[in-house]
Amino acid sequence: MSRSLLVVLAVLFVGITAVTVITWDRGRLKLPRRIIGLALAQVMLIGLAAAWINRQEYFFTSWEDLLGISSGEQGPSVAQQGKPVPSPGKNQLSAPAAFAKKMASLSDNGTHSVVQNTYVPGEKSHISLPMAVYVPAAYFQKANEHRAFPVVQLFSGYPGSLQTWLIGMKLQSTLDSLIAEGKIPPVIAEVAGQYPSPPRDSECVNAAGGDQVDTFLTTDVPAYLKQAFRTAPNRAGWATMGVSTGGFCSANLALRHPTEYAASVSIGGYFDAIIDDTTGDLYGGSAALRAANSPVHTAQLHNRPAMSFYLFAIKDDPSSYPSTKRFIAAVHAPDGLTYVIQPKGGHNDDVWHNASLPAWEWLGKILRA
DSSP states (O other), X not given: OOHHHHHHHHHHHHHHHHHXXXXXXXXXXXXXXXXXXXXXXXXXXXXXXXXXXXXXXXXXXXXXXXXXXXXXXXXXOOSOOOOOOOOXXXXXXXXXXXXXXXXXXXXXXXXXXXXXXXXXXXXXTOOEEEEEEEEOGGGGSGGGTXXXXXXXXXXXXXXXXXXXXXXXXXXXHHHHHHHHTTSSOOOEEEEEOOOSSTTXXXXXXXXXXXXXXXXXXXXXXXXXXXXXXXXXXXXGGEEEEEETHHHHHHHHHHHHOTTTOSEEEEESOOOSOOOSTTTOOTTXXXXXXXXXXXXXXXXXXXXXXXXXXXXXXXXTOTTTHHHHHHHHHHOOTTSEEEEEEESSOOSSHHHHHHHHHHHHHHHHHHOOO
């Protein structure tokens, strides 16, 4: 949405306010005119504030995007939406084996997928945060009792939570549909907490002298999953995917741990390590540490196994597109690169969900259990 909308709303607000003040004691029907004038002025002020916030945070870029009207440039949507899974308290922490047993008991012998939450005790990171896990119906079927399954680790934006993927990205219904249609193989997917010290944005990194979120997400969480489930035995069956800040997490963590992950998906993400009021100085003033957490830089270092990247960005999204262009330029063979640049859209769950559908299909062709 353009700056002209802000100007129009500002002019209307000032004009209505001025007319209300000038005519306050004039003519008849004073009370109704005062009420109507004040109400219209408040509506314009609220609209102006909402438009300003949208322009700063880039949630919607057009009226079609705001109203949910398809422009023909986005993929199909999934009608069914998942239901919230209550976040567990620390007293609901389950050992991996007990958690897996609970999920199996809810699957009705593999007739449907299961999504459940638990709490992951970070043995290496000393961080404990909630995690939601999606396990496909096929996992619980007797014919697959010795089969290993690929794993996709999911990351949310900031501020975000498990519900970004469970609700906004319709995780369970989306994966159920894609698997049923044969577009992807059955996969295990998980999304874990990323913000141990809210409201600070962790950026999923090991902060200098602070929270070791990278270690939690790439060591503690996989260790829990491997103990609980029959997961793919090596990097060929492990991938990352994220939206917005989670897109940065996806690319950065995959590149920092290339022996653990074979592929990374970034949807509306960025590829430079940022420092701002939400993050604080995560890197302790170290340019080297900041570069080591900038995918634009680390993608050019080829002392690692080859990786595959899938990128999605909106061309008029200043928080993502410029950095995405730099990352595209930084990726070279033997790494694989697939990217989709959409002319317009927004920075929100609806756009990201539609963008995730072909990304999931791409992952389905990459992952090997």
